[in-house]
Amino acid sequence: MLRARATMKPEISAAVGFLSRFLRVKGHVNDRQLQTFSQTLQDMLAEQYKHHWFPDRPCKGSGYRCIRINHKMDPLVGQAGQRIGLSIQQLYLLLPSELTLWVDPFEVSYRIGEDGSICVLYESQPSANVNSSASTGTSSSSLVDSHISCKEELLVLGRTSPAKPYMMTVSS
Numbered sequence: 001m002l003r004a005r006a007t008m009k010p011e012i013s014a015a016v017g018f019l020s021r022f023l024r025v026k027g028h029v030n031d032r033q034l035q036t037f038s039q040t041l042q043d044m045l046a047e048q049y050k051h052h053w054f055p056d057r058p059c060k061g062s063g064y065r066c067i068r069i070n071h072k073m074d075p076l077v078g079q080a081g082q083r084i085g086l087s088i089q090q091l092y093l094l095l096p097s098e099l100t101l102w103v104d105p106f107e108v109s110y111r112i113g114e115d116g117s118i119c120v121l122y123e124s125q126p127s128a129n130v131n132s133s134a135s136t137g138t139s140s141s142s143l144v145d146s147h148i149s150c151k152e153e154l155l156v157l158g159r160t161s162p163a164k165p166y167m168m169t170v171s172s
Helices: 002-007 009-026 031-049 075-083 088-094 138-146 150-156
Strands: 067-069 099-104 107-112 118-123
Touching (some): 009 088, 009 107
């Protein structure tokens, strides 16, 4: 499990960096507060995800790892904001009012609005398992070839959002 936890660092960093940019741009949050927010949220997400991170089955646990802001603030984002003195009401003003952020092994993506496009923030390829280093790597590449992201599954199962390749424009 330790190895699995270590592999979630780039995904968590991408998600936290995305949220932190909203605070930096809109929030008049100083660098020290931003650092505290980022580190607090990274630590809380790593702890929350440690038993729900499955690199061999990236979609397993996707709903549990989803960061959601709508009529209710995501509790971990709220706690990290409160740690730097931001109220839930202030966070609602600084972050998109409808945000879904999926933090999955090998991919972090988001959607702003219920019917917005799904955009990818971070994407990587699964690497060959350390135990199968003597193999030709075919198992790793077949995993990549057959990999359907959790968001693509959502689209196939009936979401009306456009597919990932569409770019969404956000105006303020």
